Amino acid sequence: MKAAIVVFPGSNRERDAGRAITQASGTAPAYLWHQDTSLPAGLDLIVLPGGFSYGDYLRCGAMAAQSPIMREVKAAAGRGVAVLGICNGFQILAEAGLVPGVLMRNASLRFICRNVHLKVVATNSMFTAGYAPDQVIAVPVAHAEGNYFADDHTLDRLEGEGRVAFRYCDAAGVVTPATSVNGSARNIAGVFNDRRNVLGMMPHPENMTEAMLGGSDGSALFASLAKALP
Amino acid sequence: MSQITPEIIAGHGLTTDEYARVLEIMGREPNLTELGIFSVMWSEHCSYKSSRVHLKTLPTSGPRVICGPGENAGVVDLGDGLAAIFKMESHNHPSFIEPYQGAATGVGGILRDVFTMGARPIAILDPLRFGAPDHPKTRHLVGGVVAGIGGYGNCMGIPTVGGECSFHPAYDGNILVNAMTVGLARTDKIFYSAAAGVGNPVVYVGSKTGRDGIHGATMASAEFDETSEEKRPTVQVGDPFTEKLLLEACLELMASDAIVAIQDMGAAGLTSSSVEMASKGGVGIELMLDHVPQRETGMTAYEMMLSESQERMLMILKPGREAAARAIFEKWGLAFAVIGLVTDTGRLVLHHRGAVVADIPVGPLTDQSPIYHRPWEPTPPQPPIDPATIAEPADLGAALSALLGSPDLCSKRWIIEQYDHLVGGDTVVRPGGDAALLRLPGSPKGLAVATDCTPRYVQADPVAGGAQAVAECWRNLTAVGGLPLAITDCMNFGNPERPRIMGQFVGAIEGMAQACRALDFPVVSGNVSLYNETKGQGILPTPAIGGIALLDDHTRFATIAFKAPGEAILVVGRTAGWLGQSLYLRSATGREDGAPPPVDLAAERRTGDFVRDLIVRGQVRTCHDVADGGLLVALAEMALAGGRGADLTTPPGTRHRAAFWFGEDQARYLVAVPADAAGAILAAAAAAGVVAAALGVTGGDALTMDGRALADLAALRQVHEGWLPAYMAQA
Numbered sequence: 013m014k015a016a017i018v019v020f021p022g023s024n025r026e027r028d029a030g031r032a033i034t035q036a037s038g039t040a041p042a043y044l045w046h047q048d049t050s051l052p053a054g055l056d057l058i059v060l061p062g063g064f065s066y067g068d069y070l071r072c073g074a075m076a077a078q079s080p081i082m083r084e085v086k087a088a089a090g091r092g093v094a095v096l097g098i099c100n101g102f103q104i105l106a107e108a109g110l111v112p113g114v115l116m117r118n119a120s121l122r123f124i125c126r127n128v129h130l131k132v133v134a135t136n137s138m139f140t141a142g143y144a145p146d147q148v149i150a151v152p153v154a155h156a157e158g159n160y161f162a163d164d165h166t167l168d169r170l171e172g173e174g175r176v177a178f179r180y181c182d183a184a185g186v187v188t189p190a191t192s193v194n195g196s197a198r199n200i201a202g203v204f205n206d207r208r209n210v211l212g213m214m215p216h217p218e219n220m221t222e223a224m225l226g227g228s229d230g231s232a233l234f235a236s237l238a239k240a241l242p
Numbered sequence: 243m244s245q246i247t248p249e250i251i252a253g254h255g256l257t258t259d260e261y262a263r264v265l266e267i268m269g270r271e272p273n274l275t276e277l278g279i280f281s282v283m284w285s286e287h288c289s290y291k292s293s294r295v296h297l298k299t300l301p302t303s304g305p306r307v308i309c310g311p312g313e314n315a316g317v318v319d320l321g322d323g324l325a326a327i328f329k330m331e332s333h334n335h336p337s338f339i340e341p342y343q344g345a346a347t348g349v350g351g352i353l354r355d356v357f358t359m360g361a362r363p364i365a366i367l368d369p370l371r372f373g374a375p376d377h378p379k380t381r382h383l384v385g386g387v388v389a390g391i392g393g394y395g396n397c398m399g400i401p402t403v404g405g406e407c408s409f410h411p412a413y414d415g416n417i418l419v420n421a422m423t424v425g426l427a428r429t430d431k432i433f434y435s436a437a438a439g440v441g442n443p444v445v446y447v448g449s450k451t452g453r454d455g456i457h458g459a460t461m462a463s464a465e466f467d468e469t470s471e472e473k474r475p476t477v478q479v480g481d482p483f484t485e486k487l488l489l490e491a492c493l494e495l496m497a498s499d500a501i502v503a504i505q506d507m508g509a510a511g512l513t514s515s516s517v518e519m520a521s522k523g524g525v526g527i528e529l530m531l532d533h534v535p536q537r538e539t540g541m542t543a544y545e546m547m548l549s550e551s552q553e554r555m556l557m558i559l560k561p562g563r564e565a566a567a568r569a570i571f572e573k574w575g576l577a578f579a580v581i582g583l584v585t586d587t588g589r590l591v592l593h594h595r596g597a598v599v600a601d602i603p604v605g606p607l608t609d610q611s612p613i614y615h616r617p618w619e620p621t622p623p624q625p626p627i628d629p630a631t632i633a634e635p636a637d638l639g640a641a642l643s644a645l646l647g648s649p650d651l652c653s654k655r656w657i658i659e660q661y662d663h664l665v666g667g668d669t670v671v672r673p674g675g676d677a678a679l680l681r682l683p684g685s686p687k688g689l690a691v692a693t694d695c696t697p698r699y700v701q702a703d704p705v706a707g708g709a710q711a712v713a714e715c716w717r718n719l720t721a722v723g724g725l726p727l728a729i730t731d732c733m734n735f736g737n738p739e740r741p742r743i744m745g746q747f748v749g750a751i752e753g754m755a756q757a758c759r760a761l762d763f764p765v766v767s768g769n770v771s772l773y774n775e776t777k778g779q780g781i782l783p784t785p786a787i788g789g790i791a792l793l794d795d796h797t798r799f800a801t802i803a804f805k806a807p808g809e810a811i812l813v814v815g816r817t818a819g820w821l822g823q824s825l826y827l828r829s830a831t832g833r834e835d836g837a838p839p840p841v842d843l844a845a846e847r848r849t850g851d852f853v854r855d856l857i858v859r860g861q862v863r864t865c866h867d868v869a870d871g872g873l874l875v876a877l878a879e880m881a882l883a884g885g886r887g888a889d890l891t892t893p894p895g896t897r898h899r900a901a902f903w904f905g906e907d908q909a910r911y912l913v914a915v916p917a918d919a920a921g922a923i924l925a926a927a928a929a930a931g932v933v934a935a936a937l938g939v940t941g942g943d944a945l946t947m948d949g950r951a952l953a954d955l956a957a958l959r960q961v962h963e964g965w966l967p968a969y970m971a972q973a
Contacts, residue, residue, distance in 0.1 A: 067484075
């Protein structure tokens with residue numbers, strides 16, 4: 013798998029993502045700069061990492077979505093290249109229109125860093141094929157603006173097309189408004205684009221890939237990609 | 243007519259004697275800019291004039307110490323070419339006036355102190371002290387400070403993994419916001435601040451200079467009164483995004499060999515950075531202030547020199563390296579300007595708008611700064627409290643519940659979860675236990691970090707309290723399996739001009755020095771915050787201690803959570819049942835008196851070395867330091883963390899159950915081990931001269947004692963987790 017991670021000014025989980033990719037695929041990713049105007053040839057996967065691109069000033073992800081490299085990322089996504097946006101990366105994808113919806117302030121209005129449970133809703137993607145349908149996984153969140161919102165029509169369509177990747181749930185897999193850690197509509201933690209080659213998600217699978225760090229439920233996501241993109 | 247009036251001198255916080263010394267050094271009347279420079283350099287905050295003679299008595303060297311106090315931060319050798327660089331600082335005064343920005347810039351400042359020496363920060367810890375929960379400002383301050391710390395550290399992508407949070411009315415008018423950063427560097431890539439090389443360029447990088455924070459150091463060197471909130475404009479505003487860029491740009495430049503010296507612009511900004519760099523290098527510095535990047539128009543030399551705008555650094559570069567350095571900073575979108583040069587005159591000379599606006603001899607400015615041997619009086623000792631005079635509680639379980647739900651002992655999850663404690667992917671033991679543990683990237687080693695202080699002990703007996711603060715930090719690090727290496731201290735006290743307060747400071751230093759020596763735990767950096775008083779009401783003396791410890795194998799560690807049913811629970815260390823200054827005494831009777839628990843440093847060391855050895859050999863995976871609230875609170879914390887209860891037995895012959903279970907005797911640990919291993923461990927303890935005894939067995943979903951139900955875990959959890967969120971949710 014030939015992977016690259018985009019570094020925006022203010023990105024701060026690019027090394028965490030890099031480690032997870034290296035662990036899963038055996039190959040270290042390339043790091044790209046936000047002002048780059050071309051991508052390395054033959055990329056299989058582009059990751060937009062967590063952090064506070066451009067300080068999250070204006071709106072989370074809004075400025076990063078306009079940076080030069082995003083034109084290339086959009087074009088690559090259009091060609092079917094896998095694009096994974098985690099946390100701030102999800103916010104950037106949403107601002108860039110690569111996935112539907114927006115990410116608002118958490119319902120608590122506070123930053124939240126804790127382990128949450130996710131139900132894997134869709135396993136028919138190169139990101140999630142390694143999970144069992146309805147599998148409950150534990151991964152951390154660390155964000156202040158992860159409250160997913162879209163209008164009901166959009167949400168109905170996402171659900172109808174099987175484009176909800178993960179939902180916040182409890183340890184038993186029960187999905188209720190109370191288990192929506194940040195207030196996300198219909199507990200949505202991650203969504204695909206219509207071609208299912210772009211995934212935006214708020215939780216951090218890259219921080220849950222080793223038992224010694226509290227669990228390895230995030231590993232299967234990177235392993236799925238490595239398997240789908242040999 | 244004289245430009246400098248007595249009012250101006252007093253307004254700069256200089257005494258008549260200090261001003262006379264300024265006149266003597268200058269040989270003439272200073273202008274306002276020069277006076278301002280003397281004023282900040284000689285402020286308590288920058289000059290340590292009340293504390294220096296006492297700080298010198300602390301042990302600061304050891305086989306692993308690469309750099310002790312005096313630089314931006316302390317440096318300790320971790321082996322394998324790695325060094326830990328760390329320091330703790332206070333941001334008390336600004337945080338009281340503007341909690342979000344005060345706390346945020348406190349974090350920003352201490353991060354710069356660490357990365358200016360070449361280290362990538364890997365951990366932040368924040369000991370916090372607030373006033374009484376029912377004080378009208380407390381809730382607002384807690385919310386603002388926690389959000390400010392999170393806002394800065396989270397954006398920087400440095401995990402915040404530890405700290406403390408407690409409440410006492412003595413902090414009603416002066417909260418404490420201390421911030422510690424630990425960074426990791428290569429021992430051959432450590433950067434210092436001594437300027438050198440006549441003719442070398444002096445380079446300014448980072449944010450542009452504005453009028454914010456002027457006189458912050460002076461504010462931090464005075465008592466508060468009812469007009470203090472008018473000082474809000476002197477609180478700086480933080481920009482963590484710019485600091486993140488500054489961090490990456492500095493580390494990128496540091497990978498080359500272009501830098502001669504580097505110093506962050508913290509308190510007293512451009513003044514202290516340029517003066518300290520020149521002073522340490524024994525050289526002069528000449529600055530062209532017109533070249534200083536400015537974000538406001540019409541700034542005077544006085545304003546530029548005293549501004550505390552954040553996220554700025556001053557560097558001396560090797561000649562000819564300016565272009566390469568500029569390219570790096572411009573890539574990161576940061577200001578870069580050559581603003582002066584190193585000279586051989588030994589003077590700080592400032593040019594602005596075509597004129598020399600200041601010309602001060604650097605040596606006398608720093609070497610002849612005032613030093614005070616302030617009068618002090620010892621704190622009168624308090625009599626020990628005989629447990630027999632304290633009534634036993636009707637219900638031990640209810641007493642436990644009251645303690646676990648009290649502001650000081652309740653779960654701090656509401657705070658911890660607002661801090662990103664996982665970014666970086668190296669947090670092995672998360673916050674909430676005795677110490678956090680981070681693995682060192684690319685190494686089998688781990689670094690444990692913790693902060694501690696028990697201010698009520700220091701208040702009652704400064705010497706014992708000072709020793710206890712150091713000993714408890716050492717114990718917390720030991721409890722995860724770390725070998726404690728060194729500490730940083732943040733000395734928060736009241737007005738040193740009062741002999742009683744000065745006596746607290748002197749006593750605490752004496753106790754700390756004793757403990758540092760006995761535990762081979764030297765002080766490598768620190769900070770002093772005095773004048774934490776409002777209208778004559780001083781804080782509890784609070785020498786916050788931040789320590790680091792090394793694990794050779796980061797997979798051999800202990801956490802506080804009970805891990806399996808049927809394990810034997812052992813207490814290691816001697817329990818006498820000390821109730822003086824205990825939280826139980828306060829909770830049950832409202833009393834805050836009595837002598838604090840004695841600190842037996844030889845027992846501390848013997849006990850800790852024994853416990854650490856068990857962890858390092860893999861024989862103990864569950865361990866908890868016994869501190870505030872005593873054995874029963876510690877046991878409840880272990881049960882709640884592990885989601886398993888315990889059946890406990892009061893040792894036969896115990897005269898006072900509450901004193902046994904809630905007493906705060908020092909040098910104790912609780913461990914849980916497989917039942918069949920307990921006998922051998924007890925025998926080994928006896929052979930090592932360490933007191934140890936069985937207390938019970940893990941299992942179930944409740945705490946039971948002597949055959950009777952004590953408390954249900956679910957109910958305890960509700961009480962323990964409930965207080966802080968409920969308090970913060972009040973309108």
